[in-house]
Amino acid sequence: MPVSIFHRTALAQELATHILDDDLAPARSGLFLGARRRTGKSTFLQQDLCPELKRRGAIVIYIDLWEDLDQDPGDVIIEAILGELAQHEGVVMRLARSAGLERVNMAGVAFTLDRVGLGKQVSLAKALAALSDECQRMIVLIVDEAQHANTTEKGSTALCAMKAARDKLNMGPHHGLRIVATGSNRDKLAVMVAWKDQAFFCAPMKEFPPLGVDFLDWICQRAPASAALRVDAVARLFKRSGYRPEWMQDGLSALAARDDWTPAAAAAAFEEAVEARADLRVQGLLGLVGLLSPLQSAVLRVLAAQGRRFVPFWDRTLETYRLVIEVDDGNKVTEPISVESVRLALEALKDKGFLWRSPHGVYTLEEFGIREALEEGRLLTASTQRVTLMGSQAV
Numbered sequence: 001m002p003v004s005i006f007h008r009t010a011l012a013q014e015l016a017t018h019i020l021d022d023d024l025a026p027a028r029s030g031l032f033l034g035a036r037r038r039t040g041k042s043t044f045l046q047q048d049l050c051p052e053l054k055r056r057g058a059i060v061i062y063i064d065l066w067e068d069l070d071q072d073p074g075d076v077i078i079e080a081i082l083g084e085l086a087q088h089e090g091v092v093m094r095l096a097r098s099a100g101l102e103r104v105n106m107a108g109v110a111f112t113l114d115r116v117g118l119g120k121q122v123s124l125a126k127a128l129a130a131l132s133d134e135c136q137r138m139i140v141l142i143v144d145e146a147q148h149a150n151t152t153e154k155g156s157t158a159l160c161a162m163k164a165a166r167d168k169l170n171m172g173p174h175h176g177l178r179i180v181a182t183g184s185n186r187d188k189l190a191v192m193v194a195w196k197d198q199a200f201f202c203a204p205m206k207e208f209p210p211l212g213v214d215f216l217d218w219i220c221q222r223a224p225a226s227a228a229l230r231v232d233a234v235a236r237l238f239k240r241s242g243y244r245p246e247w248m249q250d251g252l253s254a255l256a257a258r259d260d261w262t263p264a265a266a267a268a269a270f271e272e273a274v275e276a277r278a279d280l281r282v283q284g285l286l287g288l289v290g291l292l293s294p295l296q297s298a299v300l301r302v303l304a305a306q307g308r309r310f311v312p313f314w315d316r317t318l319e320t321y322r323l324v325i326e327v328d329d330g331n332k333v334t335e336p337i338s339v340e341s342v343r344l345a346l347e348a349l350k351d352k353g354f355l356w357r358s359p360h361g362v363y364t365l366e367e368f369g370i371r372e373a374l375e376e377g378r379l380l381t382a383s384t385q386r387v388t389l390m391g392s393q394a395v
């Protein structure tokens with residue numbers, strides 16, 4: 001049985017208007033939406049936003065870069081675009097003619113599309129322009145977990161090709177190309193719009209809004225009537241779950257077995273199910289943190305506490321690591337805390353999957369709830385937050 005979902009129609013309409021609006025400069029440069037993991041990004045994009053954009057006449061190409069992690073993200077992007085091109089015979093004809101092929105048959109389709117791609121005879125920008133001209137419609141490219149493109153050279157090149165296509169199609173006789181990118185890690189996504197050499201430098205970034213009260217109302221309606229589940233009671237738990245719908249589904253599953261609840265017993269069972277999931281998650285993550293060396297653990301916690309203010313190699317930060325190890329953890333510092341040992345600790349944390357390193361060497365947390373787990377384990381202490389801003393006193 002397919003899992004039923006709560007449709008976010010108003011949000012889809014609002015975003016579609018924003019994305020397709022011709023006069024909005026931000027929409028023309030691309031829209032970056034960040035939200036933490038498992039909060040319903042892909043579901044919304046596929047179930048609500050894509051249909052709404054199509055309903056308004058756009059050609060929508062949806063690409064999930066996390067769908068097959070074994071495939072190079074650059075190839076995933078190209079394949080998705082080729083897949084759309086292949087559906088439009090007229091476009092293939094245009095491309096064939098521009099590639100010097102006069103007559104195209106079925107074999108010619110594959111042959112023609114084979115000439116489209118990065119560093120090939122027909123660039124992605126040219127192919128998308130042909131699609132735009134043939135269909136006379138706006139194209140919207142939706143790239144889910146876009147930051148993953150930056151993990152390979154081909155992926156980064158594909159992003160640049162998308163930017164070139166965007167610039168080409170948003171000018172002149174074409175019908176426009178919009179790029180919508182989402183990501184589970186705001187920091188990683190921020191790198192894509194904040195660094196000068198990134199394809200989408202200066203594109204606007206927005207927080208993808210979490211599911212809200214209307215979703216909780218829908219959840220309460222789905223509980224057995226005898227449970228008389230109330231939105232205000234589940235709202236607190238939803239916040240605690242990091243706005244993850246699956247945790248609410250766990251609560252519902254706990255109630256599904258009976259239909260003779262008293263409201264108090266139902267609320268307690270719902271809460272217990274959500275708390276059990278929270279505990280499991282936090283304990284699992286803290287267990288992994290417990291296996292780190294004292295310096296690795298300190299570096300991880302200082303990074304988690306300081307986020308984008310984190311400067312790993314400053315003297316002041318090295319001192320912060322020492323404080324965390326000695327004062328918070330009550331350990332003796334047995335290894336020198338130096339630029340080199342911190343670099344090794346950061347690399348080890350990256351290899352263990354706690355951190356991500358951008359092409360520029362900026363370290364950020366892999367977004368899988370580690371910050372929240374450290375918070376719940378009370379490991380983000382005052383010492384870990386001790387930071388010196390350029391030219392100011394330690395706080």
Ligand SMILES: Nc1ncnc2c1ncn2[C@@H]1O[C@H](COP(=O)(O)OP(=O)(O)OP(=O)(O)O)[C@@H](O)[C@H]1O
Pocket residue numbers: 003004005006007008036037038039040041042043044066184244245246
């Ligand atoms: N609107 C919704 N109504 C009901 N359930 C939902 C809704 N959105 C998401 N879910 C459920 O929450 C889970 C996570 O959803 P989804 O995969 O869309 O999130 P995500 O943010 O893309 O996750 P990831 O970070 O893993 O990519 C899925 O099990 C999905 O069925």
Ligand SMILES: [Mg+2]
Pocket residue numbers: 041042043144
């Ligand atoms: Mg997703």
